Amino acid sequence: MHKIGRQTIRFPNPPSISNTASIVGPKEAEGPLKIYFDKVETDDTCGETSYEKAEECICYTAIQTLLQKEKLQATDIDYYLGGDLLNQIISTSFTAQKIAIPFFGLYNACATFSEGMQLAACLVSGQFAKNVIVSSSSHFSSAERQYRSPLESGIQRKMTAQWTVTGSGAVVISNQQKSPYITHITTGIVQDYGVKEADNMGTAMAPAAVETIIAHFNDTGFEPKDYDLIITGDLGTIGKEISMDLLSREGFNVSNIYTDCGVEIFSEEQDTHARGSGAGCSAVVFSGYIYKKLRNKELNRVLFVPTGALLSPTTTLQGDSIPCIAHAVTIENEPQLGRG
Amino acid sequence: MADYFWVFVVGGIICVIGQIIQDTTKLLPAHILVLYVVTGAILTGIGIYPKIVEVGQSGATVPIMGFGYSLAKGAMEAVDKDGFIGAFTGGISATSAGVAAVVLFGYIAAILGNSKTKR
Numbered sequence: 001m002h003k004i005g006r007q008t009i010r011f012p013n014p015p016s017i018s019n020t021a022s023i024v025g026p027k028e029a030e031g032p033l034k035i036y037f038d039k040v041e042t043d044d045t046c047g048e049t050s051y052e053k054a055e056e057c058i059c060y061t062a063i064q065t066l067l068q069k070e071k072l073q074a075t076d077i078d079y080y081l082g083g084d085l086l087n088q089i090i091s092t093s094f095t096a097q098k099i100a101i102p103f104f105g106l107y108n109a110c111a112t113f114s115e116g117m118q119l120a121a122c123l124v125s126g127q128f129a130k131n132v133i134v135s136s137s138s139h140f141s142s143a144e145r146q147y148r149s150p151l152e153s154g155i156q157r158k159m160t161a162q163w164t165v166t167g168s169g170a171v172v173i174s175n176q177q178k179s180p181y182i183t184h185i186t187t188g189i190v191q192d193y194g195v196k197e198a199d200n201m202g203t204a205m206a207p208a209a210v211e212t213i214i215a216h217f218n219d220t221g222f223e224p225k226d227y228d229l230i231i232t233g234d235l236g237t238i239g240k241e242i243s244m245d246l247l248s249r250e251g252f253n254v255s256n257i258y259t260d261c262g263v264e265i266f267s268e269e270q271d272t273h274a275r276g277s278g279a280g281c282s283a284v285v286f287s288g289y290i291y292k293k294l295r296n297k298e299l300n301r302v303l304f305v306p307t308g309a310l311l312s313p314t315t316t317l318q319g320d321s322i323p324c325i326a327h328a329v330t331i332e333n334e335p336q337l338g339r340g
Numbered sequence: 341m342a343d344y345f346w347v348f349v350v351g352g353i354i355c356v357i358g359q360i361i362q363d364t365t366k367l368l369p370a371h372i373l374v375l376y377v378v379t380g381a382i383l384t385g386i387g388i389y390p391k392i393v394e395v396g397q398s399g400a401t402v403p404i405m406g407f408g409y410s411l412a413k414g415a416m417e418a419v420d421k422d423g424f425i426g427a428f429t430g431g432i433s434a435t436s437a438g439v440a441a442v443v444l445f446g447y448i449a450a451i452l453g454n455s456k457t458k459r
Contacts, residue, residue: 027457044457051455141457151455155369156362166457197366 004338005219007186007212014181014335015124017117018131018174020287021066023058025140025166028276028284031266036288037167038065044141044166055084055091055139055168058280062135062168062287063099070172077101077172078129081120083112084137085164085279086146091137101133110234111188111308112136113169113283114327118185120173121329130175137168138278147198147313160200162236163272165265169283171291180294180302183337184330186216190310192323198316202239202262202274205307208324209235210246212305216328217252220338224254228299231290232326233282233306234262236274261285261306282306290331300333343397350396354403373404380408385416410435 004010022037029040039061046057059082067074080099083106084091096103108115116134123129141151143164149155173182191211195204209232217223224230235243240260247254262276265285286304293299307326315322330337354376361372383389389409393400400406414434418426 025457051457141455149369151458158362 005215007189007215008219009118009122009185009187010220010338011121011125011181011183011185013125013175014183014332015121015173016176016178016181017291017331018172018176018178019066019070020169020171020291021062021069022169022284022288023062023065023167024280024284024288025058027140027163027270028165028167028265031270033265033285033289036292037284038069038288041166044139051139051141051145052086052090055086055137055142055166056094058139058166059084059091059095059135059137059168060098062137062170063095063133066133066170066172072131072172074099074101077131077133079104079120079123079132080135081106081116081132082135082137082170083107083116083279085109085143091139091142092135095135108325108327109308109310110138110277110279110281111306111325111327112279113286114233114304114306114329117171117173117182117304117329118187118327121182121185124173124175127175132173133170134173135168135170136279136283138164138280139166140164140278141166143278147311147316157273158199159273160197160202160238162201162234162262162274162277163266163270164278165234165262165276165281165284167278167280167284169280169285169287171287179333180291180331181333181335182329183332183335184216184220184328186212186219186328186330188212188326188328189215190323190325192321194321196319196321198311198322200238201234201277201309201322202236203242204322205233205309205324205326206235206239206242206246209233209239209243209305209307209326210250212326212328213247213254213303214250214252216303216330222337224252224257226337227257227301227303229290229293229301230254230258230303231264231285231305232258232260233308234277235260235307236262236277238274239307264289279308294331294333297333301337302331304329304331346395347397347399349399350392351399351403354400354405376404377408377411380405381412382408384409384412407435407438410438
């Protein structure tokens with residue numbers, strides 16, 4: 001058994017994240033992380049007739065870019081794991097139909113990317129696969145229609161609302177000896193603290209992120225100082241503040257190494273209110289920004305904790321609260337943590 | 341000129357109340373929309389809204405509260421004319437021009453335009 005504690009797995013033979021690809025829309029390309037992305041779609045319809053088709057196009061482009069970068073054919077990939085935010089995860093399923101790789105469709109909302117990384121790491125480390133692709137995607141305009149209101153109704157967004165990232169990130173997880181490696185994973189438990197506002201996701205998701213981070217530290221015995229960076233998925237400015245506060249109350253001072261993908265992807269001037277969110281948010285920030293920082297050794301140990309709000313449009317309309325989840329993945333250039 | 345002033349003030353106040361509700365409560369835009377229509381109808385029924393319309397004119401009839409006002413006013417007038425059945429027919433006939441215009445203009449806009457991502 002390589003399981004340690006209640007929620008964590010330590011990989012004795014850590015799988016490698018051998019490459020990544022990130023595709024973003026025009027607004028993300030105006031943000032502070034613009035230089036890190038592989039490709040920018042300047043037209044967020046991608047020349048398609050609907051935003052759902054546009055999202056599928058972005059998802060497919062990310063997979064194609066990844067295969068090209070890694071000089072692999074689709075037939076070299078054992079499994080494709082992925083998901084998105086649309087009903088029946090259509091962007092990912094339709095992409096899977098085109099690329100013809102054995103496919104596991106996943107849904108953990110905006111934590112889908114780390115859910116996929118965790119399962120892919122298990123498949124590779126358990127020697128059931130050599131190369132596994134994980135992707136997740138989102139699109140501002142398809143997500144607005146899916147979760148909130150059609151764009152045409154011109155609803156005023158609250159200041160707590162976050163802006164769904166248009167983009168798709170994809171990674172190859174393989175059994176190569178190539179840094180960085182996934183050395184630990186901590187799988188989240190669904191948390192629900194009774195927040196009901198679908199336009200205040202950061203507040204809803206923060207306790208899930210904090211629970212998973214604390215479970216990770218408790219299971220492994222690591223401390224914040226073991227990491228160069230702890231980065232949550234898409235809590236935005238409000239959720240980030242709440243997480244920092246909750247963690248410091250629990251005795252974990254992470255203030256100088258902690259940030260959030262949603263906060264990083266947009267700047268204050270872009271007027272997105274509480275900054276970015278969406279299944280594509282943590283995926284493109286990891287595949288673009290974090291991965292490149294890991295490869296050039298500016299970062300060596302990262303705890304990546306995407307967060308997901310597991311609501312549906314129906315539960316929102318019926319007045320239910322928002323259950324949330326977060327999955328943590330430890331990524332190291334040299335697998336040293338927990339090895340004495 | 342005084343008319344324009346009062347139209348502006350009354351319309352503005354109605355919108356400011358909506359904005360305050362939006363900013364300080366957990367109500368969604370759709371809740372506020374329904375709340376406004378119902379409030380307009382009730383205020384008309386108890387005789388308050390017609391007085392607001394007298395002062396504010398289109399400042400009071402153009403916002404969605406004015407739709408509730410037209411519904412209630414139409415129903416009350418039809419009851420006077422046709423009796424009890426007017427409560428069912430009056431509201432719809434009073435607002436039918438607006439409703440038909442919404443369907444027509446919405447359809448034309450959908451043919452001519454495409455939805456675009458907010459900037």
